[in-house]
Amino acid sequence: MGRDLATAMIIWLRQGHTDEQLAEVVKRVTAAGCRPEVHSTSQGSIVRAIGDATSIDEGTFRELPWVERTARVTPSYRLVARAHEGDRRVVRVGGVEIGGGRVVIMAGPCSVEGMEMLLPLAEACRSAGAEVLRGGAYKPRTSPYSFQGLGREGVRCLVEARRRTGMPIVTEATGIHRHAGPGGIQEERTVLEEVLLNADMLQVGSRNMKSYGFLEEVARRTGERGIPVLLKRGEAATTEEFLLAAEYLALNGNPDLVLCLRGVRAYETDRFLRYTPDLGTIPVLKRETNLPVVFDPSHATGDRALVHAVSLAAVAAGADGLLIETHMHPENAWSDGQQCVDPGELGRIVGDVRRMEALGFRQ
Ligand code: PEP
Numbered sequence: 001m002g003r004d005l006a007t008a009m010i011i012w013l014r015q016g017h018t019d020e021q022l023a024e025v026v027k028r029v030t031a032a033g034c035r036p037e038v039h040s041t042s043q044g045s046i047v048r049a050i051g052d053a054t055s056i057d058e059g060t061f062r063e064l065p066w067v068e069r070t071a072r073v074t075p076s077y078r079l080v081a082r083a084h085e086g087d088r089r090v091v092r093v094g095g096v097e098i099g100g101g102r103v104v105i106m107a108g109p110c111s112v113e114g115m116e117m118l119l120p121l122a123e124a125c126r127s128a129g130a131e132v133l134r135g136g137a138y139k140p141r142t143s144p145y146s147f148q149g150l151g152r153e154g155v156r157c158l159v160e161a162r163r164r165t166g167m168p169i170v171t172e173a174t175g176i177h178r179h180a181g182p183g184g185i186q187e188e189r190t191v192l193e194e195v196l197l198n199a200d201m202l203q204v205g206s207r208n209m210k211s212y213g214f215l216e217e218v219a220r221r222t223g224e225r226g227i228p229v230l231l232k233r234g235e236a237a238t239t240e241e242f243l244l245a246a247e248y249l250a251l252n253g254n255p256d257l258v259l260c261l262r263g264v265r266a267y268e269t270d271r272f273l274r275y276t277p278d279l280g281t282i283p284v285l286k287r288e289t290n291l292p293v294v295f296d297p298s299h300a301t302g303d304r305a306l307v308h309a310v311s312l313a314a315v316a317a318g319a320d321g322l323l324i325e326t327h328m329h330p331e332n333a334w335s336d337g338q339q340c341v342d343p344g345e346l347g348r349i350v351g352d353v354r355r356m357e358a359l360g361f362r363q
């Protein structure tokens, strides 16, 4: 159901009200940008205001003596909904605060390729201004023949990179199965357990945004341990579906969530843009929810030449952070090389983001 079809408020008029008084209520509902629906009975009338609940003020109706009462209809995503102006959740990942006002840069490789590759890259990301290291150990690949990630070994590399750089680590849990490591041998722990034991933040990827059973399990297990979750938007999910996926996590035990936009599938082909950057969704999410919102310009564009421009656009639109795929030698990356920037480009992006912040050039 689209937001514009939802009932935002119900207004009850006292018995015996006049037609002019009803018309005044209808006029005020319309002026608030909502569509009025009138139901009159011998007991009085009810006016339903259909539309955006955030644009309508109860006081406008309560001040009318012929209005008996009003009720706001809470949105379907009530736990993650923004209750009032200053309602903002700050999510802590290790020692880093996301949603606290400063733009947080999360960077690292699409796939961890080993210790020799990750350690210098992690240092370079930190020197370029990244505060959180993000790298994939378990990779959700479109083709079953593509590299599936180093698994446990990749997690071990991330843990070592954290020890050396002090950066908290974020990595994706792709499911509750046991990953097949080298030679097809199943790992001892499930993917979820391995990530829970080691990561400072758990990523739920876009492919799993609608795996509701998985979301429930992730919420319970991360909630118990106080591990925040980075939830990526499904490539074809509406904003409401995305918010409801976050609601699943909050309802099942973990309200410590960061929303991540990563582009949506429209009619673009890979020729110019891998997905369509959903930049307009940033201010929508910031209005609808109290959760921090980060933007992933790497998957959204699929082209390292576009990452700088889209990063700045996301920051201008109010993003609380950026998730940027980075590699020492992007052309040799084991996955998503075409969209990885090198540490030099990451530094240029971070520099420009900091300049925008200093100028107050942000929503
Ligand atoms: C990723 O973050 O590396 C990834 C696979 O992204 P998405 O889930 O957005 O496709």
Ligand code: MN
Residues within 6 Å of the ligand: 110, 111, 325, 335, 336
């Ligand atoms: Mn990737």
